[in-house]
Amino acid sequence: MILRALMASARTFVLPAVLLCLLAGWASGAEPAKKPTTQPASADVPQVKIFDNERFAIDKGGTGEISAGDTAWMLISSGLVLMMTGPGLALFYSGLVRRKNVLATMMQSFILMAVVTVVWAIIGYSLAFSEGNAFIGGFRFAFMRDVGATACEYAPTIPHTTWMVYQLMFAIITPALISGAYAERMKFSAMLTFSVLWLLVIYCPLAHMVWGKGGLFNAFMGGRFPAFDFAGGTVVHISSGVSALVAAIVMGKRFGYGRTPMAPHSVVLSVIGAALLWVGWFGFNGGSALAANGLASSALVATHFAAAAAALGWMFIEWLKSGKPTVLGAISGAVAGLVVITPASGFVGPMAALAMGFIGGIVCFTSATTIKHIFNYDDSLDAFGVHGVGGTVGALLTGVFATKLINESITTGTAAKLGGLVDGNPGQLVNQLIATVITWAIAAVGSIILLKLVGALVGLRVSEEEEYDGLDITQHGESGYNTEDAGGATLIRDSIDITEREKAMEA
Numbered sequence: 001m002i003l004r005a006l007m008a009s010a011r012t013f014v015l016p017a018v019l020l021c022l023l024a025g026w027a028s029g030a031e032p033a034k035k036p037t038t039q040p041a042s043a044d045v046p047q048v049k050i051f052d053n054e055r056f057a058i059d060k061g062g063t064g065e066i067s068a069g070d071t072a073w074m075l076i077s078s079g080l081v082l083m084m085t086g087p088g089l090a091l092f093y094s095g096l097v098r099r100k101n102v103l104a105t106m107m108q109s110f111i112l113m114a115v116v117t118v119v120w121a122i123i124g125y126s127l128a129f130s131e132g133n134a135f136i137g138g139f140r141f142a143f144m145r146d147v148g149a150t151a152c153e154y155a156p157t158i159p160h161t162t163w164m165v166y167q168l169m170f171a172i173i174t175p176a177l178i179s180g181a182y183a184e185r186m187k188f189s190a191m192l193t194f195s196v197l198w199l200l201v202i203y204c205p206l207a208h209m210v211w212g213k214g215g216l217f218n219a220f221m222g223g224r225f226p227a228f229d230f231a232g233g234t235v236v237h238i239s240s241g242v243s244a245l246v247a248a249i250v251m252g253k254r255f256g257y258g259r260t261p262m263a264p265h266s267v268v269l270s271v272i273g274a275a276l277l278w279v280g281w282f283g284f285n286g287g288s289a290l291a292a293n294g295l296a297s298s299a300l301v302a303t304h305f306a307a308a309a310a311a312l313g314w315m316f317i318e319w320l321k322s323g324k325p326t327v328l329g330a331i332s333g334a335v336a337g338l339v340v341i342t343p344a345s346g347f348v349g350p351m352a353a354l355a356m357g358f359i360g361g362i363v364c365f366t367s368a369t370t371i372k373h374i375f376n377y378d379d380s381l382d383a384f385g386v387h388g389v390g391g392t393v394g395a396l397l398t399g400v401f402a403t404k405l406i407n408e409s410i411t412t413g414t415a416a417k418l419g420g421l422v423d424g425n426p427g428q429l430v431n432q433l434i435a436t437v438i439t440w441a442i443a444a445v446g447s448i449i450l451l452k453l454v455g456a457l458v459g460l461r462v463s464e465e466e467e468y469d470g471l472d473i474t475q476h477g478e479s480g481y482n483t484e485d486a487g488g489a490t491l492i493r494d495s496i497d498i499t500e501r502e503k504a505m506e507a
Contacts, residue, residue, distance in 0.1 A: 066150075067157040073292035074155070074162050080283025081169035085176050086110050088280050092273030092335075093180055096328075096381045099265040100470025101184045102480035108179040108191055116172045118195055124171060127204040129154065134216040134224060138206045138356055152431055153213065155290040166287060167207070174203055174236045180381030181244030184262075185254050185461050188475045191196040191278020194454045198243065202446045206235045206439060217435045219418075226418070227435035228402050228410075228428070230299065231288040233343025233395040234439040241388020242443035244379060250451045253378035255464050267328050274331035278307055281338045285345035303338065306357030307344075313361030329365070332386065336364035339390035340397070347402035347410070347420070356397050364390045392436055399432035411463060 090109035092103045116124070123142050130140035141147055144164075152160040175195040182191075192490040210229050217234070219226035224498025229235065254262065264270060285303040289296035319325040340360030341353055348356070368385030379385060402420030404410045410419055420428050454460060461467075466474035473479060 030260070034189075035378055038291050057262060065157060066159060067291070070157040070293075071159060071162055072290040073296065073439075074166055074287060074290065076160050077283035077287025078166045078169055080160070080280045081166070081287065082172065084277050084280035084284060085169075085173045086113055088273050088276035089173060089176055090273065091269045092277060092331075093183065093270075093381055095266040095269030095271075096180075096264040098262060098470070099481055100472055100479075102265065102269075102472065104188070104471035104475050105183055106181070106185075107188070107476065109176045109194070112176045112195055113172055115192060115196060116175065116199060117168060118167045119199055119362055120171055124199060124204050125167065127200065127378060128171075128207040129164075129167065129212050131213050132208065133194050134214060135209060137208045137212055138493075147170060154211075157291055163290070167211075170232055170236060170284075171203060171207070174232075174240050174415070175199055175390060177236070177240040177383055177387055178244045178247060180383035181248040181379045182251055182460075183380040184471065185251060185380075185467055186247075187459060187462055188471075189458045190454050190460045193458055194450055197450050197454070198447070201444055201450060202239055202243065203235070206239050206442060210235050210435070216438075217431075219431075225431050225434045227395075227431045228347050228398050228420075229343040229395065229435070230346035231285045231342045233391045233398065234435055237339050237387045237391025238395065238436060238439045239443045241384045241386070241391055242440050243447040245377070245382035246444055246447040247375050248379045248384070250455075251460055254380065255467050257378050258376075264328065271327060271331055274334055278334055278338065281307070281342075284338075285342060288346060295346055295407060298349075300350055301350055302345045302353035303341055305350050305353040306341035307334045307337040307356030310334060310340065310356045310361030310364075313337075313358040314365045317362050317365050332368070332382070333361040333365065335388045336361050338384050339364075340394035342391070343394045344398035344401060347398060349401075349403070349406055352401035352422075356394065356401065359397070360390050360393050363393050380455055392440075395432050395436045396429065399429035402428065431486065 086109055090106040092104040093109065097105050121144055123139070125144075125147070126141035127137045128141050130137040132138040147160050147164050149159045149161060151158060153164060155163040166326060175198050178195075178198070179186075179191065186194075209223075210217045210227070210232075212218065213221045215221065215223055217223050217225050217227040217229070218229055225480055227234070256262070281303055282300050286296045286300035289299055311330050311334040314336060315325045317329045318329040337357035337360055340356050341348075344353070344356060364386050367389040368379075368382040371380075372379060372382070398420065400421040402410065402424050404419045419425050451460065461472065462474060470479075
């Protein structure tokens, strides 16, 4: 059955995808992004001492220049990435659930903006980015020790605090993405406990392995398997997507799933959320250049092109399959394209981005519909179908399309003389595959253990009665859509939800 489904999908998109790939290869002769000219020292650009100690030594002459332009861009990018969680993801996800769960779904994204910030300040940032071993950092930066206004090795033209808070925004949105899989049925206490543990046990080690000094996959700071991940294909999307699949399986389906209609209550909210995600992703990927330069511009263009191509790819295949191009399909495709291009955004050109986005949109559509139906799991909002599958496709295609013509830093560090398949280096595809498989394993095994632990401590699911009443009322004592005749503090449950509950209980 799986083979027939994949072959049916292949007939629809292989030819246009191949044509786009050929165009991408032809366009690989584009001019490389130029390195920015060093800004002269002035009163506005103070000379500072780069953070330096025996365990976090640098080799940059001991002095760096804080660039006002770079700092401004990174502060803006930090705000854009935070906007992706709230209101972006909060609106996108809350529109896809039933009305009785709209506030609870928004709360899951909003509260993580607070919780992850505190955990990041205490220990999370240090575990991810202080020097340790190939798998996890140490305690050098715990409680924000030595994190100040001077620069650090990771970003020598911006304050250390700016680098730290930019990375915090990635840490916030990643566990929030997982909530799409367990929407409408996880206890609030379980969500908080699982998210904190997941951040420390899975996210921080992966962030260190990919971006931290000496990390296992760090292509520019001594990684054993130098994999290219510009903005978080493995760290953010594969890890959250695979964990989402595990959560959906471990927790089981929503009561009434497959028998009771569970259509999105407001696609309007989801469209607004998707648009905010699209804009915020410019900071997510463009900001990962860590400077206001040509590479940031290239990454932003690749991001936009991939989102556009994926939206069209998802829409067209859905149109062919069902006879109607849905709004939900178009916005889901755009998000899928943004996911796919994330690891490659700083390594590929515009035409490669179009090809990756188009391929990703169709593959993610197949995963969120055909594959999900075949295996019959309840990934409520398709967190795995979009982020897990999209992140995997993006990580692997990065090994194909990454080129030194776009990112000259590929010719330095442990990735010396390496590019992707288009640069004649098939070995990079192997590195991408290794990083992908290990990320899958860490996320899957780690999530199973954490979910079982949280289940034993506080319980994972609300009761069947609470689920049918809705998480807004049962978990938070509020309703997202109170009627005018709900006097005082009285909360009126939607009659549709009550009828739905009665029918499901009878079934």
